[in-house]
Amino acid sequence: MSEDSAGRAVVPIPALTDPERLRSLAETRLDATPDEAFDRFARLVGDLLDVPVALVSLVTADRQFFPGATGLPEPWAARRETPLTHSFCQHVVDVEVPMVLPDARLYPRVRRNPAIEDLGVVAYAGMPLTDLDGRVLGSLCAIDSKPRAWTAEQLRTLADLAAACSSELRLRIAVESAEQARRRAEEAHDRLAMLAGMSEMLGGTLDVATAVDRLGRAMVPLLADWCLITLVDRAGRPRTVAGFHWDPERAADTARFAALLATGLGPDSIIRSVLRTGRPVRREAAALADVERGATNPELVPLAERLGFGSHLSVPITATGGRAIGAVTLVNGPRRRGFDETDLRTALDVGRRAGQAVGNSRLYDEQRHVAEVLQHSMLPTLPVVPGVELAARYLPAADRVEVGGDWYDAFVQPDGDLVAAIGDVAGHDIEAAATMGQLRNLVRGDAYGRGDPVDEIMTHLDRAIRGLPVPTVATAVLARVRPGAPGLRVSWCNAGHPPPLLIPADGPVRALDGDRGTLLGLTRPPRRTRQELTLAPGDTLLLYTDGLTERRDRPIDEGEVELMAQLAGGAALPLATLCDRLLAAAHRREDDVALLALRAR
Structure with missing residues (x-):
């Protein structure tokens, strides 16, 4: 139980909070603003019944508002609503029949209502306004500021006007219901479209x-x-x-x-x-x-x-x-x-x-995490070698799990020589990475501690791949780097791999073509050959895999020309910066990229 502004107890009316009634009321889309159709009903009541105040009053759970009104005093005329403490029409909603009061001051139900003093409501006649299901939404009411004996003809006229006013309300509700049905049909269509496309969208x-x-x-x-x-x-x-x-x-x-x-x-x-x-x-x-x-x-x-x-x-x-x-x-x-x-x-x-x-x-x-751990476990830490600066990078194929068959390696022999290798096992998946790991370990195991020339080490590698067997076909470059006076002496053997690139400190970039040899893992490997050169201080040797140059939409020769253009002036760059530049240019390639660069100090 609540109280009005004067501290009087106000007994709540259950009918006012009926959800279905409130839904119908909301579907009229009316509020405390003038509506010409309902203002016309109010004027007709005022004229035909000769009353100073007439209202089309709709009652919510906590107020009444007037889409149609005539003769209301200020400030109510501007507000077009009152709290329920000032409502007679709420009782019409409650009893669901007309309420006719010649003098409201004499009726216990309303005699303490503040509307008697604040709005001058003395005589009151209210007819129910209903929706299609008979729920009372409010009333069409005639109000006089003095006692009045309402005649049967006046009440009949008020009832006829209330019936017409109810028809207008029902029309508004029907229009809104039709609009809601249309919106729901569109919403249902949109939902079906969303659900139909959701698997593709999320997938x-x-x-x-x-x-x-x-x-x-x-x-x-x-x-x-x-x-x-x-x-x-x-x-x-x-x-x-x-x-x-x-x-x-x-x-x-x-x-x-x-x-x-x-x-x-x-x-x-x-x-x-x-x-x-x-x-x-x-x-x-x-x-x-x-x-x-x-x-x-x-x-x-x-x-x-x-x-x-x-x-x-x-x-x-x-x-x-x-x-x-x-x-x-x-x-x-x-x-x-x-x-x-x-x-x-x-x-x-x-x-x-x-x-x-x-x-x-x-x-x-x-899976990506497992692949990353596997890949990084297979990418070695580069050694520190006097007279040699080393840098390496690995970039997985775009949109694939970060593991593949490309690899590089560098390790120091007991005699101080540096062995550098780079290779490419066919494939871009876990199996390729596992095979790559076997091949890299074979290179390490076969080369470490041996002073054999690199071509003989590559021949031993051919035999190991066939004999163990390792089910793969791969390309590789194996190089031995030995300190010279000054610079570095390099010998290398190529097994079907892109040739190393030389970036001189004071000359143009060139490919060390020579004999590329055939792939590792063939049934009848050929005799391997080696090549040699001397790196002067500041010269850079770049070993790389074909992901750096190959693209499906152009010949490989164009990729090699583009790579050499990117390396122009590279001798002046820090080795790490040069590698990063090459990887940035290789972004979104279709193949893995590995590169190993060494520079004579």
Whole structure:
């Protein structure tokens, strides 16, 4: 029970809060502003019944407003509404029959109503205004400031006008219902289109953050005013929360709400319940108490109020096997309808599809991590060698797991010589990387501690590949670097690999073509040959794999010419900077890239 402004007890009328009646009232799309059609009804009542005040009064759960009015005193005429404390028409809604009072001051039900003094309501006659189902939305009323004996003819005229006024209300409701049906049909079509395209949309990326962003932007505002997407770790703890709102001006509040929610979910929160049970939770009419009850951070409540909190729906994001790996929460503000069973079915479908996408993304991330660990374990740490500067880089093929068959190696012999190698095993997957690891280890095991020329070491490598056997075909360059006086003496053997490039300190870049030889792993390998040169101080030797020059849309010769152009002036650059420049130019290539550069000091 509440009190009016004078402290008098006000008994609530249950009929005023009937949801169906309030829905019909909302569908009239009328408010406390003048409407010409209803102002005309008020004027007719005033003229035909000869009363100073006539109103088309519609009654909500907490006020009455007048889309049609004539003769109201100020300030009520400008406001076009009053609180229920000043309402006679609420009693027409309650009793659902006409209420006729010759002198309101004599009737216990209304004699203390402040409208008698504030609005001058003494004589009152109100006829129900109804929707198609007979629910009373308000009244068409005639008011006099002095006692009045209403005649049967006046009441009949008022009833006829109320019937016509009700017809106008029903027409407004019908038009709005038809418009709502049209909007719902369009919304259903848009939802079906969204669901039809969601698998492709989410399947187009293996990045979890991108998938979450696409999902959120697809749902808002189509399914809700704003939404939250919560993902959990293997222990079931919220790992990330992302928020999306239809209004760009609310982006900061949404982001803040999502950030707080990641650590601010209490044990009684709805999202935790969904994550724990795997069952959805829907509130067609919600209150901020839902947020307050489930949050540990008090800042979440005012944020939710600013974002709009009238109804909400939370569904699980389910992975294979039905395990909840997250939750989607849809929220509507008070001005948008509450969520219904259709919304629930759509959201559950979204949760299932999102679960597949997130599950695939996580599986890819796990495989990618394993591949990265494997690849980096196979990329050696370059040694420190007096008189030699070394730099190396590895770039995996674009859009593939970061592992492949390209490799490089450099190690110091017991006699102080440096052995440098680079190679390429066919393939861009885990199997290629595993084979590459075997080949690299064969090179190390065969060359370490031996003073044999590089061509003989390459011949031993051919025999080992055939005899063990190692199921591969590969290219490689093996070089031995020995300090000279001054500079470095280099001998190398090429097994079908792109030739090394020489970047002199004071001359043009040139390819050390010579004899490229044939691939490693052939049934009948040829006799291997070696080549030699001397690097003067400042000269640079570049070993690289063909991913640096090959592209499907052009001949390899063009790629080699482009590479040599990129190396022009490279002798003046720090070796690491030169390598980085080459990798930047190789971005988004179709093949792995490995390179090893050495410079005489």
